[in-house]
Amino acid sequence: MQNTIRTAIHFTGVGLHHGRSARMSIHPAMANHGIWFRRTDVAGNGMIAARHDSVETSPLCTLLINEAGVSVSTVEHVMAALTGCGIHNAIVEIDGPEVPILDGSASDFVRAILKAGIARQDAPVHALEVLRRVHVSDGAASATLTPAPELEIDFSIDFADRAIGQQHKVLRLSNGTFVRELCDSRTFCRQSDVDAMHAAGKALGGSLANAVVVDGDRVVNPEGFRHTDEAVRHKMLDALGDLSLAGAPILGRYTGIRAGHAMTNKLLHALFADPLAYRVRTLTAAECGILPGAGLEKDVFTHL
Known part of the structure; x- marks a missing residue:
């Protein structure tokens, strides 16, 4: 429901x-x-x-x-x-x-x-079931949706800064995975990007209290990363937020390679442009158990 x-x-x-x-x-x-x-x-x-x-x-x-x-x-x-x-x-x-x-x-x-x-609430959940591959790309960056029984996110990043480097992670987003594995991962940026944004009058509210900053092989924040792969976890967090703009839960596998907000939005436009790539499916109560957030209790996740 x-x-x-x-x-x-x-x-x-x-x-x-x-x-x-x-x-x-x-x-x-x-x-x-x-x-x-x-x-x-x-x-x-x-x-x-x-x-x-x-x-x-x-x-x-x-x-x-x-x-x-x-x-x-x-x-x-x-x-x-x-x-x-x-x-x-x-x-x-x-x-x-x-x-x-x-x-x-x-x-x-x-x-x-x-x-x-x-x-x-007394109303069924209508999900978007991915039926065939949808893919968008821009240079080395790409985003893809393929059929899967539940929402999965597969993300890869590659940064020159050795503090981040290459990272890859795959998660099924059912049964509270987002809360346990992703929700505490912070946005991140490189020191050179911070300097450029500040010079351009951007990122005016940014600080070490709300972002992880890296500089080469060094993490500028005194506390370091919350997870060794916090950067790719945050990209997965962003991807879930952007995918939620489909307006309904997605049943499918999202694969992002160096993808950002614009790429994921472009992927959703491509999905809806192909009526053979998806169908709207009304879920049973049992099927709702595979959706993100199913079965969460406020006192289970004490790390929050």
Whole structure:
């Protein structure tokens, strides 16, 4: 069955890219509502659908925009948290243009969702079942969807900085895997990228409190990585958030090679452009048990 959050939850923080303070809250929504953002600081049409066709190309984050030109950016972490906790319906209210980055991962969102509780709704889940291979690429980067009985993510990265280097990880996202394995992995960048972004007036809210910075073979953050492969885990976190913009759970295997936000969005457009590549499938109660977030309990994941 579909789920929403049991009670509203609230967050305050700074936006990674704009550097502006933001207050955000997540509220329950009725069955079949989906996930929507609402800009509370905007008069008129402040509702923005969390869908792949609302995405405007942005190299550093996922930005959603509505027909009135109202936007909200850096939605990937909260979307990953909602999907990873099995939330299908919610309204995310925010008083600015960017979701607060918090610690650079999705763990604060997950912790709050689990504490608030998950409410089951009297409506079936409709999933997108991948029926045949869909592939997009741009140079050495690519993203692919292939048939699989449940959502799997296979991700590979390759950075010149030896602190990251080549990393590869494969996970099935059922039975709380996102919460256990991915949600606490932080966004990362190279020191040279930080210097370039600051010179260009970008990443104004970035700091060692919300990102892992590497410089060659050195991790600048005193605490180091949370996981030896935290970088690829974070890319998988981002991929889940971007895939959630399909508007329904995906049953299939996502393979990303050096893929970013734009590449995953391009893949969703390619999927929906091919009516033979997928079908909408209504899941039984038993089949819902293979979805991300199924069976989560707030006190199970004490590491959060």
